[in-house]
Each structure stands twice: as C-alpha cells, then as structure tokens.
Amino acid sequence: MSCDFLALANAGIQGLHPYQAGKPIEELQRELGLDHVIKLASNENPLGPSSKVVAALQAASADICRYPDANGFELKAALSERLSVLSSQLTLGNGSNDVLDLIARAYLEPGKSAVFSQHAFIVYPIAVQACGARAIVTPAKDWGHDLDAMASAIEPDTRLVFVANPNNPTGTCFSAAAFTAFMAKVPSDVVVVLDEAYIEYNSGEDLLDGVNLLAQYDNLIVTRTFSKAWGLAALRVGYAIANEQITDALNRVRAPFNVNSFGLVAARTVLTDDDYLQRGCAVNATGKQQLQEGLARLGIDYIPSAGNFIAAQFEGDALAIYDGLLREGVIVRPVGVYQMPQHLRLSIGLETENRFLLQALTKVLGS
Structure with missing residues (x-):
C-alpha cells in the first residue's frame, strides 16, 4: 500500500489489539474434525432461550x-x-x-x-x-x-x-x-x-x-x-x-x-419470565458446586466465584491445558490477557456438560 492507514488512526487505537471472543463451536469442529464439542468459554446461559x-x-x-x-x-x-x-x-x-x-x-x-x-x-x-x-x-x-x-x-x-x-x-x-x-x-x-x-x-x-x-x-x-x-x-x-x-x-x-x-x-x-431466571440461577448454583467439587478432587485450585464461571488455576502456563481440552472437544477461556496466565475461566454449564469437562480435564492432566 502507498499509505500506512493504521498510522493515520488516533494514537490510542494504534496501540490496541482487537477483542478476542471465545472460540466458536463450529470453528473447533472445522479445525479438528470433531463431532461432539461443548463450549464453556463465554459465560452463556446453558438452558437455551426462554x-x-x-x-x-x-x-x-x-x-x-x-x-x-x-x-x-x-x-x-x-x-x-x-x-x-x-x-x-x-x-x-x-x-x-x-x-x-x-x-x-x-x-x-x-x-x-x-x-x-x-x-x-x-x-x-x-x-x-x-x-x-x-x-x-x-x-x-x-x-x-x-x-x-x-x-x-x-x-x-x-x-x-x-x-x-x-x-x-x-x-x-x-x-x-x-x-x-x-x-x-x-x-x-x-x-x-x-x-x-x-x-x-x-x-x-x-x-x-x-x-x-x-x-x-x-x-x-x-x-x-x-x-x-x-x-x-x-x-x-x-x-x-x-x-x-x-x-x-x-x-x-x-x-x-x-x-x-x-x-x-x-x-x-x-422480563415477564421470572421462572426462567430462577431455573437458570438454580442450574448455575448446582453446576458451580459440581465443578468446585470436581476441581477439588483433581487438586486444582480455583477462585471462589459469585458469577456463572470459575477461574481455575493450574501449574505453569494454562495454555497447554487449554489446547489439550480443545482436542477433547471442550472450549474454555484462557485469561492470559488479564495477567492470569496460569488460569482458565470455566463457564458453568448443564450437569452433562460439567461432567464432560471434568472428564476431559482428568484425561488432559493425566497425559
């Protein structure tokens, strides 16, 4: 190009990096040819819509x-x-x-x-x-x-x-x-x-x-x-x-x-469906306990959470664990950009999804 158009942008924007969203399920399926993939990366409601x-x-x-x-x-x-x-x-x-x-x-x-x-x-x-x-x-x-x-x-x-x-x-x-x-x-x-x-x-x-x-x-x-x-x-x-x-x-x-x-x-x-909200919060509370107990059994530390996710801490760089989970069909969220390179953020899913995640973590950590 005859002109550096990024250099024309204001100074603040020149120093930014685009926001990295959670990897889509379809992208992982394309990359690894997997049929069964669960996404526990973006803190979405696992119940589906009202x-x-x-x-x-x-x-x-x-x-x-x-x-x-x-x-x-x-x-x-x-x-x-x-x-x-x-x-x-x-x-x-x-x-x-x-x-x-x-x-x-x-x-x-x-x-x-x-x-x-x-x-x-x-x-x-x-x-x-x-x-x-x-x-x-x-x-x-x-x-x-x-x-x-x-x-x-x-x-x-x-x-x-x-x-x-x-x-x-x-x-x-x-x-x-x-x-x-x-x-x-x-x-x-x-x-x-x-x-x-x-x-x-x-x-x-x-x-x-x-x-x-x-x-x-x-x-x-x-x-x-x-x-x-x-x-x-x-x-x-x-x-x-x-x-x-x-x-x-x-x-x-x-x-x-x-x-x-x-x-x-x-x-x-x-806003008229309070039953949906209450069911979602109940599923989250049960799922949080399920994940916390599973992480404790695996000897994985985590930060107590008031949200619908848990930040779990691993030894060394968590990206290796993240990559291993991807190969098992589980998408979670690395948080190195938050100065937390040893953590992965695990969204709380349905009981079956949480169990699949814990099984995948057991396999990755044992390999």
Whole structure:
C-alpha cells in the first residue's frame, strides 16, 4: 500500500489489539474434525432461550423490514417498572459492552484518566485507550478489587472509575457496605461505573444492588445486560441506569437503532419470565458446586466465584491445558490477557456438560 492507514488512526487505537471472543463451536469442529464439542468459554446461559422469547420472536419476524424503535420505549417502560426507576434514567445498548463504550466516549478524552482494577474486564482498558485517555490500574487484592486502593488512585484529571461486581474473569465480589465506604471517598465530579453484568447470579448477605443506591449518589452509573442470566447473548441487549443528566449525555453519543427489534422484543418478553431466571440461577448454583467439587478432587485450585464461571488455576502456563481440552472437544477461556496466565475461566454449564469437562480435564492432566 502507498499509505500506512493504521498510522493515520488516533494514537490510542494504534496501540490496541482487537477483542478476542471465545472460540466458536463450529470453528473447533472445522479445525479438528470433531463431532461432539461443548463450549464453556463465554459465560452463556446453558438452558437455551426462554420459550416465551422464542414465541415472541416468531411473531416479531413479520416486521423485520421496519426499523426498530430508536428509543426502545416499551423495553424502557418494562425496566422502569421492574427496577422502580424513571425511563429517562435508562440508556439502551447493543450489549453492556456498547454501554461501557458510550460512557467512555461521553466522559473521556486525551488529558483525562480512568481508574480500574488489575484483572478487571478487558473492555475497560480498550474503551479508555480508544478515547486517548490514560488508564490508572490498581493492583488486585485476593484476585478482586481493592476499593481503598482505587479510591486513593483517583487523580485531578480522573473522570471515570470502573468497578465490576461480580468481576469477570475472577468471579470476585464486594459487599454493599464496602461499596458505600468506597463511594464516600470518591469526589462528586468523578463518575463511578458499577458493572453488574452478573448480578442475577450473586447471592448472600449484604448483597450489593447498585440500583438501590442511585438516589444516594448522583455520580453513579449502573450497567447490566440480558446476555447472561436472561439468555439473550446473541441479541445483544444491555442498559445503563443513572441520573437524567448522565443519561442525556450518553444518548448524545448513542448510535440510532443500536438495539435491533428482535433484541427489544426478546428483552421485554424475558422480563415477564421470572421462572426462567430462577431455573437458570438454580442450574448455575448446582453446576458451580459440581465443578468446585470436581476441581477439588483433581487438586486444582480455583477462585471462589459469585458469577456463572470459575477461574481455575493450574501449574505453569494454562495454555497447554487449554489446547489439550480443545482436542477433547471442550472450549474454555484462557485469561492470559488479564495477567492470569496460569488460569482458565470455566463457564458453568448443564450437569452433562460439567461432567464432560471434568472428564476431559482428568484425561488432559493425566497425559
């Protein structure tokens, strides 16, 4: 080429590497000629979609020639009722990744900074760097967020702090009391993004629900998704809840029609299927115990998780284990990009899938 077009891109983008998604089942089948492959790499809901959603999508297919509702009125109304917030506090996105990117674009630029933790979701550094802003990364504590260190790391040019509860890929979480103490230390002009993509799987005493704190903190944004517990990963629907001024800022950079019609219909429908949500959470709790007991029998350490996945630790570089599992027809997620080269993230599947994974791990470790 006569021109280096990458060099023409802004400096932040030049230094980025594309996000690496979990390997698709079809790709592994093509590569190794395998008939039976299970994917436990992307924290998807193993139940499959809600039957109510399938029926609603069939009915909606007659209107695929029409643009979706750009404002997502009906979905916002359903979320408003469920969460007891105003529709004007909601921003819809093409998955919560899209919402996180909107937040970064709205509040970051060269000369500004954002704080997030070591081992935090990889989209945070990507969004920050793409805006030309500076990333301030605090060391993790017991694989999770050190909230005191994060509060201390805030500088005069800091505009955003990203925190995830539970955190991906470690599965760690913090309590409502810990978060409240953290917010007391954050300046009022620094926006805190509380990523609750896995909140439906979290349980226990002093459980943090960020939506309940929005009235107390004007500088708080809560982000959530329909991709995990609600089983809509393919349709990409996420959302943010915040005060109306922040929501106004986000909608100024939000692309029109960023959530498609099927996504809007599916998300609105699944909110009426609490039985589906409860079954999924029950399957996850049972599967988590199954995997934890199996890993313990194999002598494999793991990080206790509040999500629908477990980060398991191996001796040496975990990529060899990952490759071995691929040959056995099991796709999991290496997390070396998160500075965790000895770990693999194992999504929790159905009982048969978890058993297949543990059998494959036994074979790989014994070879």
